[in-house]
Amino acid sequence: MPHGFDGAVLRVLGAKEHALTVRGVTRLAPHFTRVHFDAPTLFQQATDSPAAWIRLWIEDPMTGVDFQRAYTIAAADVSEARLEVDFLLHEPAGPASAWASSASAGDRVVAQSLGSTSFTPAPDTSGLVLIGDAAGVPAINSILRSLDPQMEVRVLLERSHEEDELIPLASHPGAVVSWVPRDGSGSLALAAAEILSPGTQVWAVGETGSLKALRPAVKERAAGNRKSIHVQAYWIEGRAMGKERRV
Structure with missing residues (x-):
């Protein structure tokens, strides 16, 4: 090619x-x-x-x-x-x-x-919070399958459509899953602020605007070091992501 x-x-x-x-x-x-x-x-x-x-x-x-x-x-x-x-x-x-x-x-x-990049459990954390949306479910599922069954983990997912909740999630005995409706870029950050606590490891992916609003909440409430916080944009509302090439 x-x-x-x-x-x-x-x-x-x-x-x-x-x-x-x-x-x-x-x-x-x-x-x-x-x-x-x-x-x-x-x-x-x-x-x-x-x-x-x-x-x-x-x-x-x-x-x-x-x-x-x-x-x-x-x-x-x-x-x-x-x-x-x-x-x-x-x-x-x-x-x-x-x-x-x-x-x-x-x-x-x-x-x-x-x-x-890939997920690695951070040492000396009090828990794990996985944050994402429908686009991030495959990555979150792969993380859930890799975790020790004894680990306590919160999964917070933003849904743009009701059918997002029909996407299968990997089973984990210590996982508590909650969905929050997307209502502008700040809805995910508001929901996350209620479950984050000092020492928590945070792994978050999703839409750029949502993650921009989320970062201050993560920094303030999780108060972790760089190794325990991962925030990565997967998509931008209204724009395509990725490169192209002529063939």
């Missing part, structure tokens, strides 16, 4: 391109779908760690442009070179959402692994 500038930069930095082939698709909720891939070479470079993510290059067939989007590895079987990626379907659909909504066995995309 021809490469644009961003793809070339990633290759210079050591991000090889890996072909992923669709094995099948499972609809997990009305607007949430899981794509199962064969990935014969990906795990020579990528790791299956909690909240790890990869870059997918998805072509817009109308324009001939490849769009790069980052997606969490929802599940993986490294020994079988297979992985699963969850896609939030939305309207108006972006290139990744449109592709996932019609994906079928045999379809192919290109993946790269470089710069992924």
